[in-house]
Amino acid sequence: MGGEVGSVGQARGFDEFYQACYGRLLRQVALVTTDLADAEDVLQEAFARAAIRWRQLETYDAPEAWVLRVAMNLAADTTRRLRRRAAAMLRLGPPPTQPELSADSVDLIRALRALPLGQRQAIVLHHLVGLSVEEISRQLRVPSGTVKARLARGRTALARRLGTDYYPVHRETLVDE
């Protein structure tokens, strides 16, 4: 546990990283959790973990990917999510009203929410973040075949719910679906 942000320079480095990535990552995580408060909590926890091992992380090529992976794992932890919600309810009372969404977004988020978490993660990482199947496979630590299957099923389910057809962003990576 010796990798915590120590010097002023390291603190500044972490702060810059955090400010540069937070908004972008929050968008990605929010679509996976489909709940802003959950997404914020998950992402802040992931950043807090990054802060205590920043000395090591700052040497990585893409520390952002590390934070995203941790956030995705945390989002997948349903027990933790329930506990978090209960704690938040006790602390803050009922959850704040969600931001006003357009009808399209409401439909999409409802449809996303109906997907299993794995499919939701794959859809967001592929269609929003723009990661390839291989990159998603590494990110989520699942075989690429699984990623492809999740993407295909997720897209089918979304299309059925939203009444339209969706195609992969990186068609070339999905030719063997």
Next chain:
Amino acid sequence: MNDLQARLDQAADELTRAAIPPPAVAIRRRGRRRQQRLVAAAVVVVAIVAGLWGPGAGLFNRLPAAPSAPPGPATPGLTPPPVGPGQVAVVLQPPTHGLPERLLVENIQCYTHPDLGPGVSIYSEATIKGAMRPVELVPPVPGRTLTGPADMVAAVEVRPSEGNQPSQHLIIQNSTAQSELQAADGSRGWAVGPHRLTDHNGKTIQPPGTALAAFSWWCKDITQESPSATTP
């Protein structure tokens, strides 16, 4: 144009529009707190495993405790117990096999050699938690200070007999300050223990911290009340 990508973009924008990122310093602080919690949890786990409390505590009792403190400098006002012919004065030091200091030690049996006197080697056992275990007996030297709350001072008057027979066993009959030592052959003595000390009114003095006072009082008692203590 990928419609899904556009819709996800829009939904993400709308969903996170109201989000206000907390300051980075708050995130770092949260990380530190998390780290402290982890360290604390690790310490608790280690403590439990090591047996500081919980079911592992028994493991510690089997380990030898730190040796008792050596005799210290003279304490003003304290006199070593008088010792006459046929009498041995001993200090029972804290047992050295890992017993808590406040453990009640009772039913001490002293096995003595026929050549009794100051400095004579004495083997003794005590019933501690229902089991007989050896305890140390150290003849006091002039000016010696009691070394701790588990010290016990015993003046043992023993009438030497032939051989190392059971008749030489001395048994502390009770564990008050004026414990009486009664040998099987009728010889008697007194002992003072920091375990359940009583004052002159019979009021219990709780150890630790009272051993020195008890020691002084015992010296007075032994000289005033025990005829054999002043035997030349």
